[in-house]
Each structure stands twice: as C-alpha cells, then as structure tokens.
Amino acid sequence: MEVPRVGHGVSSPTSPCEDMMKNLSLEAIQLCDRDGNKSQDSGIAEMEELPVPQNIKISNITCDSFKICWDMDCRAKERITHYFIDLNKKENKNSNKFKHKDVPTKLVAKAVPLPMTVRGHWFLSPRTEYTVAVQTASKQSDGDYAVSEWSEIIEFCTADYSTVHLTQLLEKAEAISGRMLRFSVFYRNQQKEYFDHAQELQNNKMLPSVKDNSGSHGSPISGKLEGIFFSCNTEFNTGKPAQDSPYGPFRFEIQAEALFNPKTNLYFGDFYCMYTAYHYVILVLAPEGSPGDEFCKKRLPALDIADNRFLTCSTSEDGQLVFHHAQDVILEVIYTDPVDLSWGTVAEISGHQLMSLSTVNAKKDPSCKTCNISVGR
Structure with a gap:
C-alpha cells in the first residue's frame, strides 16, 4: 500500500504529545509525521475550496475504538480524497510515562462514507481522555496534498473494558491459577482506628466504599463498584492466613460461609500485576439481588461458584460447605454488602506490616x- 507523501510538515491543531500510536485497523489508513507546520512544507498547499469539517460528532465509543462524523459543504465532496485526523491523549499529571516521543499521531485515511470507525489496539487505551481534529485533503497528480484548515478540537473519553475484554483477561488468569487449596475464613486487615x-x-458494621483505581486501567469496577475488600489466601505449609499484612496489624476474621454460599453470586473483576512475579485476581461476591449484584450482572463475567479456577464453594458428602482458593494467584475479594463485626472476630496479628505489598491505587504493569x-493495560 502506498504511503501518502505528506512530508514532515503537516501541522497539528494542538501541541505535540508523546503518546504511543502504533497501528490502526481501519482499512486504508496510514500514519504521517507531526513535526513542523504546513507553511514550511512546499509539498502541501492550502485550497480554500476544500471544506473544513464542522460539527464533529464522536459516537459508539468503546475502550479501543470510536466512530467519527462531521458536516461539510457537499459541493466540494467530489474533490476530497483523504481525511487527516489528529488524535492525541489529553495531557494530565497522571499520564502514562511509557511513551515514544517520535511516534506520529496523524492518521491519513481515504475518504470513506461517514461515520468512519477509528480502531486500533495500540492507538487507544480504555478510560483515557483524547482530543481529535480533522482536515479534508485532496491528493494531487504529483502525489502531494491540498488540505483544508483544521476543524475545531473535540474531546472525548474512551470506555471501560467490555465483558468480551474481561473474558480475555479471565482466560489469561485461569491459565496461571494453579492448584486449589482449602480454606475456611475470609479476613480483612486494617488499623485499629x-x-x-x-x-x-457505623452501628458496628463495616460499610462498602468505592473501589480505588488499582489494577487494569479499563476495569469497569474501579471508581464505581462499592464493596469491602477481603482476603482468603492461606500459607501452603500451615493452611492458615499469613500473619504479615500491608494494611494494618488488626484482623477481622469471618467464617467463609457467612459471605460465600449458594445465595451469593461470584464475578470475575480483574487480573493484574505490579512489576513483580506475583499476580492478583479481583473477584466480586454479591448477595443475590443486591445492588452490587445488579451492577455486576451488566458488566462482569459470572463464575460458577462450585466450578471455577479461583474460588469455589461446594457441598461435601455430609452436606457441609467446602471452600477452596487458587494457590498461584493472590485473590482480592470484594463483598458488596455491609458486614456486621459481630459476625466474626477482631484481633491483633503477630506479623509485620509490609507496606510495600499494598495494592491501594496500584498501577498495572x-x-x-x-x-x-490487546486493548491496552
């Protein structure tokens, strides 16, 4: 496929950003450089008769794609052969530091019927603010382009992971979950205060709070789902919870069946690591019909409580509930309803407070x- 000869002089409507843009799956789209400005490029000429895109609309936004359309003077449509699209991450203090400064952000697309879909695994990250502006262009006989002025700059934000993307994460997590170990209690470590x-x-109750932004950038539960974090992992040699904790020296322990039973639904929420060999799986326990259950039904893959690779509740031959957790991942379990302290016990643990292991607002590698x-972090 021929790469349009737009040279190094295509101007940008915004200041250059350093965001990584590597491919676009829209057919017949190419990349061009973003340095310099068009007045310095003898290969691009302005033609007043080329219409400037007006009233730009962004729709059908997903975590890695969007549709774009605009209004323009129909009298010049037959002269338009291409669109130039300038797409940039909106700068902010918490922007991703893993960037390539010299990667172009301009897209050159053949003039296809609108709306046009822009899609790309590495172009777009979920839950990220972008700016976009458009030029119309006419390819000349010598291979150069005549271009319109830039349109207005539009801002938009990409969406969360869909259940399709979460299912991809789920499959990756299942691949490393390892053997299942038996456990009997959920526990939560905090400061005495x-x-x-x-x-x-709080009437002797631990109340749900909004989940922080730890984990995958596109997780639909971050900043939205309300719940209480619990752990259930046990030490292989003792079968009991570890005595060390990054969250505090006091521990609330509760029998597993109080939170996890046949009247509880289980959902997969996330899979991530923090630049270490350890991987974390976030699961959601939601009592049937609860607000948390209704939230999860629309957004997260449901798991069979008796048959999954992470956390199971099954019935033994004598009718007792039996619980197992995956050995090779660290489980973070979110329970979506209030929990009364009288349902369990609070006691000080003897181990160390290892703050370096905290996952509060931890960023995924x-x-x-x-x-x-494939759709990003």
Whole structure:
C-alpha cells in the first residue's frame, strides 16, 4: 500500500504529545509525521475550496475504538480524497510515562462514507481522555496534498473494558491459577482506628466504599463498584492466613460461609500485576439481588461458584460447605454488602506490616505479557 507523501510538515491543531500510536485497523489508513507546520512544507498547499469539517460528532465509543462524523459543504465532496485526523491523549499529571516521543499521531485515511470507525489496539487505551481534529485533503497528480484548515478540537473519553475484554483477561488468569487449596475464613486487615470507627459510628458494621483505581486501567469496577475488600489466601505449609499484612496489624476474621454460599453470586473483576512475579485476581461476591449484584450482572463475567479456577464453594458428602482458593494467584475479594463485626472476630496479628505489598491505587504493569490483553493495560 502506498504511503501518502505528506512530508514532515503537516501541522497539528494542538501541541505535540508523546503518546504511543502504533497501528490502526481501519482499512486504508496510514500514519504521517507531526513535526513542523504546513507553511514550511512546499509539498502541501492550502485550497480554500476544500471544506473544513464542522460539527464533529464522536459516537459508539468503546475502550479501543470510536466512530467519527462531521458536516461539510457537499459541493466540494467530489474533490476530497483523504481525511487527516489528529488524535492525541489529553495531557494530565497522571499520564502514562511509557511513551515514544517520535511516534506520529496523524492518521491519513481515504475518504470513506461517514461515520468512519477509528480502531486500533495500540492507538487507544480504555478510560483515557483524547482530543481529535480533522482536515479534508485532496491528493494531487504529483502525489502531494491540498488540505483544508483544521476543524475545531473535540474531546472525548474512551470506555471501560467490555465483558468480551474481561473474558480475555479471565482466560489469561485461569491459565496461571494453579492448584486449589482449602480454606475456611475470609479476613480483612486494617488499623485499629478503622474498627473503632465501625463500632462507634457505623452501628458496628463495616460499610462498602468505592473501589480505588488499582489494577487494569479499563476495569469497569474501579471508581464505581462499592464493596469491602477481603482476603482468603492461606500459607501452603500451615493452611492458615499469613500473619504479615500491608494494611494494618488488626484482623477481622469471618467464617467463609457467612459471605460465600449458594445465595451469593461470584464475578470475575480483574487480573493484574505490579512489576513483580506475583499476580492478583479481583473477584466480586454479591448477595443475590443486591445492588452490587445488579451492577455486576451488566458488566462482569459470572463464575460458577462450585466450578471455577479461583474460588469455589461446594457441598461435601455430609452436606457441609467446602471452600477452596487458587494457590498461584493472590485473590482480592470484594463483598458488596455491609458486614456486621459481630459476625466474626477482631484481633491483633503477630506479623509485620509490609507496606510495600499494598495494592491501594496500584498501577498495572503495561508491559506484562501474562496479564495484559490487546486493548491496552
């Protein structure tokens, strides 16, 4: 496929950004450089009769694609052969530091009927703000382009992972989950002040709070789902919870069946790592019909509570509930309803507080091949 000869002088409507743009799956789209400005490029000429795109509309936004359309003077449509699209991440203090400064952000697309779909595994990240502007262009007989002025700059934000993308993450997590170990309690570590506050001001209850932004950038539960984090992993040699914790020296323990039973639905929420060999799986336990259950039904893959690779609740021959967790991943379990402290016990643990292991607002390693999928972090 021929690469349009637009040279190094295509101007941008915005300041150049350093975001990584590597391919676009839209048919007949090419990339061009973004340095310099068009007044310095003898190969691109302005033609007033080429219409400037007006009233730009962005629609059908997913985590890695969007549709774009605009209005323009129909009298010149037959002269338009290409569209130039300038797509940039909106700069912010928390922008991804893994960038390639010299990667172009301009797209050259053949003039196809609108709306046009822009799609690309590495172009777009989920839950990310972008700016976009458009030029119309006419390819000349010598291979150069005549272009319109840039359109207005439009801002939009990409969407969360869909259940399709989460299912891809789920399959990756299942591949490393390992053997299942038996356990009997869920536990939550915190500072003493946390439990004192629950006793004195919250009617002796731990209340759900909004999940932080740890984990995959596109996870639909981050900043939206309300719940209480619990752990259930046990030490291989003792079969009991570890005595060390990054979250506090006081531990609330509750029998597993109080939170996990046949009246509880189980959902897969995320799979990630933090630049270490350890991988984390986030699961959601939601009582049937609860607000958390309704939230998860629309957004997360459901798991069979008796038959999955992470956390199971099954019935033994004598009618007792039996619980197992995956050995080779660290499970973070979110329970979506309030939990009364009287249902369990609070006691000080004897281990160390290992703050380096905390996952609060932890960022996922975007380069890990084990826990990333094709649509980004």
